Amino acid sequence: MGIPFKYLLPSLCLILTLPEAxxxxxxxxxxxNRYLKNAPADSNRAGALxxxxxxxxxxxxxxxxxxxxxxxxxxxxxxxxxxxxxIAYTNMASYCDDKNDLNNALQYYQKALSIKQRIGDKxxxxxxxxxxxxIYEKKADYFQAMGYYFEALKIxxxxxxxxxxxxxxxxxxxxxxxxSEFPKALQSEFAALRIREQLGDTNGMATxxxxxxNCYSNMKNYARADDYYNRSLRIKQREGDxxxxxxxxxxxxLVYESLGSQAKALELYNRALDIYxxxxxxxxxxxxxxxxxxxxxKQRQYDMALDYCTRGLNLFKRIGYMQGIASSYQDIGACxxxxxxxxxxxxxxxxxxxxxxxxxxxxxxxxxxxxxxNMYDSAGQPQKSLDFYKKYIVFRDSVxxxxxxxxxxxxxxxxxxDRKLDKEKFEEDKRSALAEQQKKRDLIIRYSLLGGFVLVxxxxxxxxxxxxxxxxxxxxxxxxxxLVEQKNKDILSSITYAKHxxxxxxxxxxxxxxxxxxxxxxxxxxxxVAGDFYWLWSERTSRHDSQGGTAEQTVLIAxxxxxxxxxxxxxxxxxxSNALDRAVKEFHITDPGKILDKVRELVxxxxxxxxxxxxxxxxxxxxxxxxxAGAEDSVQIKWAGAYNPLWYYKPGRGQNEKGELVEVxxxxxxxxxxxxxxxxxxxxxxxxxxxxxxxxxxxxxYLFTDGYADQFGGPLGKKLKYKPMQELVLxxxxxxxxxxxxxxxxxxxxxxxxxxxxxxxxxxxIKV
Numbered sequence: 001m002g003i004p005f006k007y008l009l010p011s012l013c014l015i016l017t018l019p020e021a022x023x024x025x026x027x028x029x030x031x032x033n034r035y036l037k038n039a040p041a042d043s044n045r046a047g048a049l050x051x052x053x054x055x056x057x058x059x060x061x062x063x064x065x066x067x068x069x070x071x072x073x074x075x076x077x078x079x080x081x082x083x084x085x086x087i088a089y090t091n092m093a094s095y096c097d098d099k100n101d102l103n104n105a106l107q108y109y110q111k112a113l114s115i116k117q118r119i120g121d122k123x124x125x126x127x128x129x130x131x132x133x134x135i136y137e138k139k140a141d142y143f144q145a146m147g148y149y150f151e152a153l154k155i156x157x158x159x160x161x162x163x164x165x166x167x168x169x170x171x172x173x174x175x176x177x178x179x180s181e182f183p184k185a186l187q188s189e190f191a192a193l194r195i196r197e198q199l200g201d202t203n204g205m206a207t208x209x210x211x212x213x214n215c216y217s218n219m220k221n222y223a224r225a226d227d228y229y230n231r232s233l234r235i236k237q238r239e240g241d242x243x244x245x246x247x248x249x250x251x252x253x254l255v256y257e258s259l260g261s262q263a264k265a266l267e268l269y270n271r272a273l274d275i276y277x278x279x280x281x282x283x284x285x286x287x288x289x290x291x292x293x294x295x296x297x298k299q300r301q302y303d304m305a306l307d308y309c310t311r312g313l314n315l316f317k318r319i320g321y322m323q324g325i326a327s328s329y330q331d332i333g334a335c336x337x338x339x340x341x342x343x344x345x346x347x348x349x350x351x352x353x354x355x356x357x358x359x360x361x362x363x364x365x366x367x368x369x370x371x372x373x374n375m376y377d378s379a380g381q382p383q384k385s386l387d388f389y390k391k392y393i394v395f396r397d398s399v400x401x402x403x404x405x406x407x408x409x410x411x412x413x414x415x416x417x418d419r420k421l422d423k424e425k426f427e428e429d430k431r432s433a434l435a436e437q438q439k440k441r442d443l444i445i446r447y448s449l450l451g452g453f454v455l456v457x458x459x460x461x462x463x464x465x466x467x468x469x470x471x472x473x474x475x476x477x478x479x480x481x482x483l484v485e486q487k488n489k490d491i492l493s494s495i496t497y498a499k500h501x502x503x504x505x506x507x508x509x510x511x512x513x514x515x516x517x518x519x520x521x522x523x524x525x526x527x528x529v530a531g532d533f534y535w536l537w538s539e540r541t542s543r544h545d546s547q548g549g550t551a552e553q554t555v556l557i558a559x560x561x562x563x564x565x566x567x568x569x570x571x572x573x574x575x576x577s578n579a580l581d582r583a584v585k586e587f588h589i590t591d592p593g594k595i596l597d598k599v600r601e602l603v604x605x606x607x608x609x610x611x612x613x614x615x616x617x618x619x620x621x622x623x624x625x626x627x628x629a630g631a632e633d634s635v636q637i638k639w640a641g642a643y644n645p646l647w648y649y650k651p652g653r654g655q656n657e658k659g660e661l662v663e664v665x666x667x668x669x670x671x672x673x674x675x676x677x678x679x680x681x682x683x684x685x686x687x688x689x690x691x692x693x694x695x696x697x698x699x700x701x702y703l704f705t706d707g708y709a710d711q712f713g714g715p716l717g718k719k720l721k722y723k724p725m726q727e728l729v730l731x732x733x734x735x736x737x738x739x740x741x742x743x744x745x746x747x748x749x750x751x752x753x754x755x756x757x758x759x760x761x762x763x764x765x766i767k768v
Contacts, residue, residue, distance in 0.1 A: 029055050046076045046084035053091045057098065060242065060279045066095040086115040086124060093131060097138075100282045100319040106135045126152045126164040133171055138283070140322030140359040142175050146715045149175070166195040166204055174211050178323065180362035182215045189215070206235035206244070213251060218363060222258045229255065246275035246284055250291055257295065266295045286315035286324055294331055302335045309335065326355035326364045333368065337375045345375045366395040495528045495567060502529050502570055505577055507536035515555045518767035520741030524707075524748075525760050531562040531569020532705050532760035535577060537584050554590055554626045559764050561644065561705035563616040563672070569760065576618045576671065579603050592622045592640035593682030600671045600680075607673065617672020619643035621703040623685075625768050635768060637685040637701070641666030647702040647726070649733040650687055659699075661730040687768075700733060700767050707761035708744070713751035720751055737765050 032052045039045040049072035056065035069091035076084030093108035109132045116124040133148035153168035173188030189211050196204040213228035229251050236244040253268035269291045276284035289312030296305035309331045316324035333348030349368040356364035369392040376385035512519060515538055523534065538555040558580065562572040579602035583595045603617055621644040626636045639646050646664040667680050687699045709722045728747055732740050744763060 026059070029059070041075060041079070043076075043079065043081045043084060046072050046079070046081050046088075049075065050084060050087045050091060053088075054094075057091070057094055058241075062095055062098050062280060066092060069095065082115055082119050083121065083124075086112045086119075086121070086128075089115070090124075090128060090131065093135075097131075097135065098281065100138075100321075102135050102138055102320060106132065109135065122155055122159045123161055123164060126156045126159075126161065126168070129155070130164070130167055130171055137171070137175055137178075138321060140361075142179060142360060143714075143716055143718075145175055146172065150715055162195050163199055163201060163204070166192040166199070166201070166208075169195070170204065170208055170211065173208075174214075177211055177215050177218070179360045180218065182219055185215050186212060202235050203239060203241075206232040206239075209235075210244075210248060210251065217251065217254055217258075220258075222255050226252070226255045242275050243279060243281060243284065246272040246281075249275075250287060253291065257298065262295055262299050266292065269295060282315055282319050283321060283324075286312045286319070286321065288312075289315065290324065290328055290331060293335075297331065297335055297338075300338070302339055306332060306335050322355055322359050323361055323364075326352050326359070326361055329355065330364050330368045330371070334371050337371055337378075340378070342375055342379050345371065349375075362395055366392060369395060499529050502533070502573070505574065506533060512536060512557075515557075516766040516768070518737045520737045520763075520765045522708075522741050522744055522761065522763040524745075524757065524762075526707075526757050527567075529567060529570035530760040531573055532560065532707065532762040533562070533573045533577060534559055534703075534762060534764055535580050537581075539590070551629045552626055553629075554624060556584065556590065556592070556595070556622065556624050557703070557764065557766065558620055558622040559644065559703035559705055559762050560618050560620040561707070561760070561762070562618040572616045572618065575606050576603060576620075579606070590624060591682050592624050592638050593680040596620065596622060596640050596642060596671060596680040600677065603671055604673050617670045617674075619670055619705065621646055621666070623701055623703060625766075637687070637768065638682050639664060639685055640680045640682050642669060642671050642680065643667075644703075644705060646685070647704075647729065648685060648687060649700040649702070649730070651699055651734070659730075659733060661726060661733065663726075700737070700765060702729060702763065702765050704763040705760065707757075707759035708748060708763060710759055711748060711752055711761070712758055713753050713755050717755065720748075737767055740765055 029052065032048055032055070036045065036048055036052070039048060049068050053065045053068035053072060056062075056068060069088045072084060073088035073092070076082075076088055089108045089112035093105045093112065096102070096105035096108060109128055113125060113128040113132065116128060129148045129152035133145045133152065136142075136145035136148065149168050149171045153165060153172070156162075156165040156168055169188045169192035173185045173192065176182070176185035176188060189208050193205060193208040193212070195201075196208060209228045209232035213225045213232065216222070216228065217225035229248055233245065233248045233252070236248060249268045249272040253265040253272070256262075256265035256268065269288055273285065273288035273292070275281075276288060289308045293305045293308035293312060296302075296308060309328050313325065313328035313332065316328055329348045329352035333345045333352060336342075336344040336348065349372050352368045353365050356362075356368070369388045373385050373388035373392055376382075376388060509521065512521065515536065521534060523530075523532070525532070535558045536556070538553060541552045541554070560573070560576060560580075562569050562576055576599070579599040580595070582602060583589050583598040587598055589595050589598055600617075607616065619642050621641045622639065623646065624636075624638040626638075628634050628636070641664070643666055645666050647661055648664070649659055649661050651659040664683055664685065667678070669677060669680075685701075709720055709725050711720050712718065713720065728744065729740075732743050735743070741763075748761070
């Protein structure tokens with residue numbers, strides 16, 4: 001097919017505009033070099049060295065840039081110029097970033113951030129936080145990257161720094177784009193673009209145009225993608241930014257491929273490759289190899305495609321760019337599929353899915369599942385083909401669904417609307433200045449109003465009839481609304497009364513404190529009533545032996561999670577709590593494992609009375625603490641669990657020895673009806689032992705359900721999970737128990753943010 005002239009124009013503009021921009025920067029470099037010949041060794045010289053380092057990096061003189069930054073660092077250290085030290089570290093980090101030495105770049109950025117924090121340089125902190133985020137983004141650690149970008153955005157907004165706020169928003173949008181969250185990406189990027197347009201920041205506008213183009217390209221809206229890419233390219237050509245010109249050449253090449261012009265796309269890819277190789281940009285070179293490989297693949301030149309994709313993969317591995325590694329695996333697997341080398345296809349596509357899944361790149365997972373579906377179909381394995389096609393459909397709907405498209409359109413419309421509002425404000429000011437002229441038109445308006453009045457009378461009659469019909473309908477709706485509200489009120493009253501009953505079932509906090517003075521209970525039902533509950537029972541006994549009389553007190557305490565939450569969970573909790581009471585009081589069992597055996601028997605017996613099969617039950621963590629008082633005080637701890645583990649904290653023996661948090665694994669079976677039930681295991685817990693079972697000194701026991709770890713939140717709306725929860729408990733285990741409970745609650749609320757609570761939450765902490 002023919003190629004539109006607008007796609008040929010950027011190549012001509014590049015030749016005409018680059019020299020002027022490059023000469024402008026070169027004049028600044030020459031001026032600084034003349035100043036530095038005779039400049040004294042003071043802060044002005046350090047500033048000039050740092051700025052010259054920045055300009056050299058922009059013009060591709062990377063080694064010169066690094067040398068100047070190190071000279072600036074040495075001088076700033078000698079004269080105690082802390083701001084100069086921080087800027088020098090930032091320039092050195094930028095050099096390492098250009099060379100894809102990401103670990104050293106991160107180290108230098110962290111040093112710069114530490115100094116900027118000490119001197120209170122808010123703008124410098126925001127710049128450095130954005131730089132650190134970019135390093136993590138290149139490492140494909142998008143969770144960390146988002147954390148630094150949002151922190152930078154917060155600082156910029158507090159400082160009223162619009163320019164750096166736009167940079168942070170743009171970076172956030174770019175990460176969303178890489179994770180195929182296109183509506184969120186466009187929302188962030190249009191917000192950044194609006195700020196940049198108001199500030200006249202053409203370089204920033206070019207960056208936003210490119211990210212927006214990437215979003216539309218991935219959404220297969222190539223016309224919109226081409227529009228935004230060319231807006232960005234025109235700016236970058238004027239500024240002489242060769243690396244960005246190369247990046248945009250790659251992206252416009254993708255548009256050519258979508259239009260069916262493989263030859264023109266390949267020409268653009270090779271032009272970008274030449275720029276990247278001359279500037280020593282390993283990441284850009286690797287991206288070019290991959291795009292060239294994909295181009296040869298579409299031309300059915302599979303050997304050439306494999307050669308370039310393999311070169312790209314090796315380079316991505318060397319610099320640690322995980323998204324590129326995932327993409328290369330997928331492209332290589334696709335080539336092998338067309339060569340009918342199915343085992344190699346399977347290996348490479350599964351590697352692509354594993355790597356992409358780890359960093360949240362949905363586009364690669366989508367394509368890999370599609371390739372595997374077609375491969376298994378060709379290999380005569382229809383069931384596997386169907387399985388992978390179903391996965392492909394799920395990911396395709398996630399990436400390209402109509403809702404995402406509508407949200408993307410809304411994001412752009414919102415941007416255009418806001419821009420129109422700014423324009424209307426300007427027009428309003430203009431109309432105020434022309435008020436005198438408007439008076440002359442009043443006469444014409446009066447005659448127009450007379451004619452309009454007649455029309456209004458006619459319309460008023462029609463409106464009145466419509467209003468009367470609507471009023472009758474509203475009366476009916478109002479009466480129905482009152483009825484529904486009354487029923488809801490009755491239901492809510494019933495549930496609230498059920499909460500009072502459930503609270504009466506729980507042991508009073510005063511009783512828990514009496515048995516365990518140092519303790520906390522974090523109990524947060526998802527709804528008014530809960531499926532999670534805690535349970536307590538105690539008994540005192542006396543014993544006589546050869547050494548005299550002793551008194552024992554056994555306390556049983558549990559954290560339980562019944563099936564469901566809200567009213568259904570609360571009803572199951574009544575059955576399970578009653579079974580615990582019966583096992584101890586009626587059957588006189590105190591061994592934790594045997595208690596759980598009896599509770600399971602009683603729960604199953606209760607539910608078997610139903611005509612329909614009921615598989616409800618509970619997960620539980622049950623501990624027995626027996627204290628023996630006599631000639632020598634001691635304590636014995638026994639525990640059993642159904643799916644829910646036990647954590648216990650053992651303090652260090654000395655000041656230099658750290659405490660440890662140990663997890664005791666539960667039996668992997670619930671309390672309830674299950675296939676092939678087995679007896680529950682009673683485990684003896686030795687915190688600090690002078691014998692096989694009895695110990696003098698104990699630590700802290702933590703019993704909990706799964707609601708805390710399963711709560712969604714954070715910057716990416718993901719689960720908190722058990723490992724961060726474990727780290728939080730260990731970090732605060734040395735503090736008083738009540739303070740630990742407050743810290744766990746505050747951390748949960750901060751993590752949850754504006755999201756809803758997903759499950760009942762229960763954590764018990766007791767010191768024994």
